[in-house]
Amino acid sequence: MNFFPEKLRYKLDSRKEQQNFRILSKTDKDLFDFYSNDYLAFSNSESIFIEATRLCEKFQLKQNGATGSRLISGNHKLFDLTENFLAEFHQAESALVFNSGYDANLGFFSSVPQKGDFIFYDELIHASIRDGISLSNAKAYKFKHNNIEDLQAKISRQKPSENASIYIVTEAIFSMDGDQAPLLELANFSEKNNHFLIVDEAHSTGIFGENGSGLVNQFQLQEKVFARIHTFGKAMGCHGAVILGSQKLKSYLVNFARSFIYTTGLPPHTIATIYSAFQQLKIGEAEIGKLKANIQYFKKQLKIAKIDSYFIESESPIQCAIVSGNESVKKIATSFQQSGFLVKPILSPTVSKGSERLRFCLHSFNSEEEINSLINLLSESLKSI
Template sequence: MPIVTRLVDHLLSERLDTYRQNGLLRQLRTSDGLIDFCSNDYLGFARSSALKAAIQQADVEHANARSGATGSRLLAGQTTLADEVEKELAAFYQTDAALVFNSGYDANLGLLACLPKAGDTLLTDELIHASMIDGARLSYATRRRFRHNDLTDLETQLQQVTGQVFVAVESVYSMDGDLAPLLDLADLCDRYGAALLVDEAHATGVYGEHGEGLVVALGLQKRVLARVHTFGKGLGVHGAVVVGPAVLRDYLINFARPFIYTTALPPHSFLAIRCAHQLVTAQSKSRPQLHDRLNYFRQKAGELLPGASWTDSQSPIQCLITPGNEQARYVANQAQRIGLDVRAILSPTVPAGQERLRLCIHAFNSTAEIDQLLAVLQQALFNEISLRE
């Protein structure tokens, strides 16, 4: 082995060992056979036989389509199908135009990196997703954070900044599960001439008459410059879309590097996106059932775990705070031992002292499964307290 390779190998091993010694090492593992209280498949679309059959039928009907996109959409990757699906998405999300990206990460990265320019100001909630943080870091705008969901802090900063201002938030926060005060945010942005950007990743499919998200549910689609909707969570497929005015679409085609310089999604993915939106429009039971299961969980959790510490979440993301990486791992392992897929979220993904179990409630979880989950959490928390004492 060349000396440089040996030195780099040693360096990487040292860094991994440090992570391992601090209990921070991440590893990949499957969850085959476990009852799902972990995934973002809120409506069960990823396991839906109806959606799978619809996608297979669409593939048959488009048998002459290429297997791969063969290039970026500015080169060989553009298709009539992509244009058709984007027009359908714009109609579904009640806006003028839509542009599909390969993932929600790409969409947020491209949007925040290219939209605010030098001389502009980008104000971001302190708990936005890593993809938005990375996009903000790539922007040449002045960047500031405001305290989570704190309208007073945001207004103070709006009064201090100059140039065009962009405010970036999530409608449903992925690690706390709480909702952004979108009505008040829209009012503030209107008052100070700021443009509001909303990541709807965890609201897509879950809120709105047909799953259009919180912005549409609140009637704010004309007051939000850009929304990012991802398809790999509530809709069970893959990809993402930025929706907004037609000029925004044209702008992103010209300036969003994750769109310009990547191979486009293949036709199969566009067909899957179309089928998922058709199903969520026609599906009348999954969303109400999801909210019924969520209400059941919250009621029973209050009865069985009265002293537990929860984040202020009204969404299907329910987070039980179990401070310390070891404690969080212990409680998650107890659940996994009886066949429940429960995962611990550890620092530094969340701040030290805010380690947690991120529990996702789904339309397909039965009340008996929820009872089983709460029982094991109750026992594990009791044992963990006993061990500390």
């Protein structure tokens, strides 16, 4: 078949003209990693891999796949072990594992808010949440980023029916800016007004809170948050996600979340890897401590180099320098890669036009020498734009 729809061809050509055409590229593992979400180096942990394999053997689960959805044949023994552990670790009543963070957000937001309900979400919320909301029958409104006053104003304009529910949605750490949500204020506001707060902890898992249990745990807000989504593809170095909440919420999702019901379950070794990674996290204070030290060192060196004004304020591993324009940000990223540093540009429309950026992801394994070289190169590159 040699023909292609004209409308689709036009959209591809437009992407190329706007310098934001995406391609799949292979990664040179010999370069210095300042771009991956593997904050604690768990994805390459031999001990986690060995322990996961041992766990599968212990439970006599040697198949490569789950063989079906969890409601049919895919609910193997490791799910109960892992979900019970995750609920205890995060101080939640129950836990339900999904195949990915995307699946978790799609399943939750497409099924939980009902017709007549309202969803209010931070304007910088992740695309997976937006896609889930788009499948919901509830009315949805965005509020200004981390702005409680705007949220209150948006809610006050609505006239919900007596039995309507209001859901407020935020990320703990925002994936593109690396900044932190005002969780205390959001939780207190939600509790006072009987609203339901949902927090996506994708980029706080493994970093903040006791043993990396997240920001909700750090601020002791477990009883004030209706649902938490923790994903495993960032600091945990593996795959999948979990939704934490009440036992009733878990039962509801098992019955109504289509992205859970109609998909093959995760294979045993994946679940064993999740369990083993969290066991490592319990004793991984050194990795977390080194990561946090690197974050502070990076920020200190930015000030010394007098380029900190380009950066969004962040205490997370995500550090972003705003460099307006797709062409400019791609040019600098290319120079980094040519000098041995893996740094990816974030282009519009992934972020709004004019806020294109270089997104630096810091890790426990980055050395001070690597950070110094990175910042020196960045300082020189910024002079050329």
